[in-house]
Amino acid sequence: MPPRKTPSTQVLLDVLDALPPGQRLWVHGAGHGLYPLLGRGDAVQVLRCGPGALGRGDVALMRQGRKLVAHVVVSTRPWLTASLLGGTDPPGGVTLGRVVAVRRGPWVIPLPRPFRPALWVARQAMAAAWARPESRLVYRGVRDFFFSGWSRPLRQRLVGxxxxxxxxxxxxxxxxxxxxxxxxxxxxxxxxxxxxxxxxxxxxxxxxxxxxxxxxxxxxxxxxxxxxxxxxxxxxxxxxxxxxxxxxxxxxxxxxxxxxxxxxxxxxxxxxxxxxxxxxxxxxxxxxxxxxxxxxxxxxxxxxxxxxxxxxxxxxxxxxxxxxxxx
Ligand SMILES: CC(C)(COP(=O)(O)OP(=O)(O)OC[C@H]1O[C@@H](n2cnc3c(N)ncnc32)[C@H](O)[C@@H]1OP(=O)(O)O)[C@@H](O)C(=O)NCCC(=O)NCCS
The missing domain is CATH 3.40.630.30 (Gcn5-related N-acetyltransferase (GNAT))
Incomplete structure (x- = not known):
């Protein structure tokens, strides 16, 4: 099988712009904003919708200049988004849709809406922790947070x-x-x-x-x-x-x-x-x-x-x- 060609960001942006509301699309190259949930080469599935359909704790796929980013919605009034470990984004950017699943290596991890409060709390905790200098310890804390008791039932279903x-x-x-x-x-x-x-x-x-x-x-x-x-x-x-x-x-x-x-x-x-x-x-x-x-x-x-x-x-x-x- 010939290697699959990854479309350029511009082509992807055009495809997303043309995608009717309610349709879904898998997208590679949505930046590093969801690290460590999402790594290099992983993909997100986006549900096309406007910012009005998103709430706190949703993951928004946005166009920022010529870049695509998947960031967590931190607040809707005012509209604020942020990466999982970083600070909030500068104003601007166009919301293209809501991320409904991430594909990490062979795993597809759904992001159902009941997951929103957990993701929001996790993002706030992790961003605060990441700001401190003891990065190695903090990294372990973040990793443990994601892979500890609260996510075990979901992971057990995924792993089988x-x-x-x-x-x-x-x-x-x-x-x-x-x-x-x-x-x-x-x-x-x-x-x-x-x-x-x-x-x-x-x-x-x-x-x-x-x-x-x-x-x-x-x-x-x-x-x-x-x-x-x-x-x-x-x-x-x-x-x-x-x-x-x-x-x-x-x-x-x-x-x-x-x-x-x-x-x-x-x-x-x-x-x-x-x-x-x-x-x-x-x-x-x-x-x-x-x-x-x-x-x-x-x-x-x-x-x-x-x-x-x-x-x-x-x-x-x-x-x-x-x-x-x-x-
Ligand atoms: C260390 C490691 C192998 C543990 O694997 P695991 O399959 O999650 O371990 P288990 O589920 O068998 O854990 C058994 C018990 O150890 C303790 N434990 C395991 N991981 C823990 C963690 N991150 N924090 C606190 N306690 C932990 C708990 O008491 C756990 O029982 P509990 O879940 O009922 O509370 C895994 O975290 C790992 O691969 N780490 C990275 C590589 C590494 O450090 N390897 C060890 C090299 S010596």
Whole structure:
């Protein structure tokens, strides 16, 4: 199939101008105003209407000069719009319609009108938080706000049921797609590990990788357990690594289930204990491991682990956790 050509903004503006009220259209290139709800390359679905049909907390698609922007309506009298994380827009601009859905990667997220108060409150909270200088902490707060309890029912419907299981050799494609989006591990390493260790039969498997698969066979979460020695790090035992859950699947116990699956496999491979090393400021991860039965390791092991990583060029402080595996 030939690559789809993205129409120029001018062509898009002409199409939108000609679109009768009440009609819908998917639009790419609506700016970065809805970040982090919307990322680069994502699209919005606009319902053609005038500003009179919009209320506080709706997302308006507007023409500002030669640019298209999707911004939140902060007030209607006076008419004020703003990006999710920034200040309000200068006056002017032509309202082209209301954004009724966003397409983020493979996900279509509807923005029904009952969602308006939540979006308005979220925007006010996030814009206030973003204005403060501790941007990294603030970013985590924003992300957690979007992917925490209040949005879980909606996300659960979008993600659907997940199957958590050990990865097999034929899961390579799904793994590489997930890794490309979310892991800093090289594809070559993952390919080799899956072929030579994790994806083998139960009798010859060494270490293991676990994944949470959705109905389309895509990974929504992933982690592996294996020895550090084979990566030349002077630490004994097996360690849980690369635990990552896609944002839309967070707070649904996916990580907990992945850890359970890896712990069971480590036990059946005869391990007496499983370890994990976690950035000391990663509260979400520390709580997740804590809930899965991991406890702080002895200070001596924590010191040696930090030294080993320092020598490998990593500077962040790590907390070491361990879980004993009863036979
Ligand atoms: C850390 C991470 C793997 C957790 O995945 P998850 O599937 O959302 O975790 P779970 O749903 O199994 O959470 C289990 C418990 O841990 C705690 N927890 C998890 N995420 C939390 C968060 N963001 N804030 C506070 N507590 C959190 C909660 O107690 C949660 O139980 P609850 O939802 O019933 O309150 C996920 O947030 C992630 O991928 N983060 C980015 C990558 C990362 O930091 N990985 C860890 C590297 S060591």
């Amino acid at each position: 049921p997940l199957e958590v299981r050990l990865l097999r050799a034929d899961d390579l494609d799904a793994l590489l797609v997930f890794a490309g989006e979310r892991l800093v591990v090289s594809p070559g390493f993952l390919r080799r590990q899956l072929r030579e260790r994790w994806g083998l039969d139960a009798s010859s498997r060494r270490g293991a990788a676990a994944g949470a698969f959705d109905g389309q066979g895509r990974l929504q979460g992933f982690a592996w357990v294996d020895s550090y020695r084979q990566e030349a790090l002077p630490l004994d035992g097996v360690w849980v690594r690369s635990l990552v859950v896609a944002p839309q699947a967070r707070r649904m116990k996916v990580a907990t289930r992945l850890l359970g699956c890896l712990v069971d496999e480590a036990r059946s491979q005869g391990e007496a204990r499983v370890y994990a090393d976690i950035d000391d400021d990663n509260a979400a991860s520390l709580r997740t491991f804590g809930g899965a039965g991991f406890r702080r390791a002895a200070p001596e092991l924590t010191r040696r682990t930090n030294e080993a990583w320092d020598a490998a060029g990593r500077t962040k402080a790590l907390v070491v956790l361990e879980r004993d595996l009863e036979p």
